[in-house]
Amino acid sequence: MTTFPNSPKLLKGALVGVDPFNPLASVVVFQYNPETLTRTLRARAAGEQAHPGEALRLAGPPEETIRLTVEIDAADQLEKADPIATSMGLNPTLASLEMLLYPKSALVVANEVLARAGVIEVIPAEAPLTLFVWGAKRVLPVRLTSFSIREEAFDPRLNPIQAKVELELRVLSYQDLGLLSVGGALFMAHQVAKEVMATIGGVSNLAALPATIGG
Numbered sequence: 001m002t003t004f005p006n007s008p009k010l011l012k013g014a015l016v017g018v019d020p021f022n023p024l025a026s027v028v029v030f031q032y033n034p035e036t037l038t039r040t041l042r043a044r045a046a047g048e049q050a051h052p053g054e055a056l057r058l059a060g061p062p063e064e065t066i067r068l069t070v071e072i073d074a075a076d077q078l079e080k081a082d083p084i085a086t087s088m089g090l091n092p093t094l095a096s097l098e099m100l101l102y103p104k105s106a107l108v109v110a111n112e113v114l115a116r117a118g119v120i121e122v123i124p125a126e127a128p129l130t131l132f133v134w135g136a137k138r139v140l141p142v143r144l145t146s147f148s149i150r151e152e153a154f155d156p157r158l159n160p161i162q163a164k165v166e167l168e169l170r171v172l173s174y175q176d177l178g179l180l181s182v183g184g185a186l187f188m189a190h191q192v193a194k195e196v197m198a199t200i201g202g203v204s205n206l207a208a209l210p211a212t213i214g215g
Contacts, residue, residue: 011135015144015167017100018182019128026128028096030070037134038067044175061191064171066132066142074161089159090151097165100130100144129183132169140190141183142169 013033017026044059072093077085084092103125111125132142146168153162174184 013135014133015097015100015142016131016133017096017128018131022104026096026099026130028093031073032071034068034070036068040065040067060175061173061187065145066140066167066169066171068167068169070165070167072163072165078155078161085161086155087159089155089157089161090163091159094149094160094163094165097144097147100127103127131183131186132171137193138190139186141172141177141186143172144168145170 010033013030015026015028019026041062041064043062045055045057072090074085074090107125127143130142130144132138132140134140144167148166150164150166151160151162152164153160155161171187172183173187174181177183177187179185179188
């Protein structure tokens with residue numbers, strides 16, 4: 001990254017778990033932004049049982065999956081003798097990612113107490129609302145469906161100090177979360193922004209159409 005004073009400031013991608021009871025437990029700012037990001041969209045069509053003439057109907061926004069690989073390295077922190085890095089390496093950062101998949105331990109214990117007390121219906125565990133932040137124009141509610149961690153280097157205490165994390169995220173829409181929820185409203189804002197950008201792109205393409213036909 002250039003150090004030229006007039007160069008634009010690099011925005012960092014992030015995963016943020018919105019948990020009011022422990023707001024710092026699941027905040028992961030990417031140390032290095034991934035060089036590639038794969039997005040797969042699958043239409044929610046009306047289905048094979050659609051009535052004649054309704055084949056083009058949509059059951060909702062497309063199902064979108066995002067895949068990316070995040071690199072994490074503690075070298076800079078170790079060089080500065082950061083006390084967290086020297087004592088725990090990358091374990092805190094990796095734990096923040098993993099906590100997006102874990103039910104809260106307090107809830108697990110509370111449910112066990114309720115079950116032993118004879119309460120039939122216990123409170124189901126719920127993951128925090130997770131946001132994928134990729135610049136100001138892309139803040140999406142997602143579910144972390146899976147990820148794999150490759151720990152590539154260790155300190156003398158066997159703490160990981162270099163790792164690659166492959167993430168798979170499923171974008172959650174207002175159809176999944178409800179339009180009036182925080183996540184549903186964020187997705188709707190994302191869709192409206194896409195509609196605006198598509199209109200801008202359409203105007204630009206329309207202007208180039210005569211040259212295309214004439215050529």
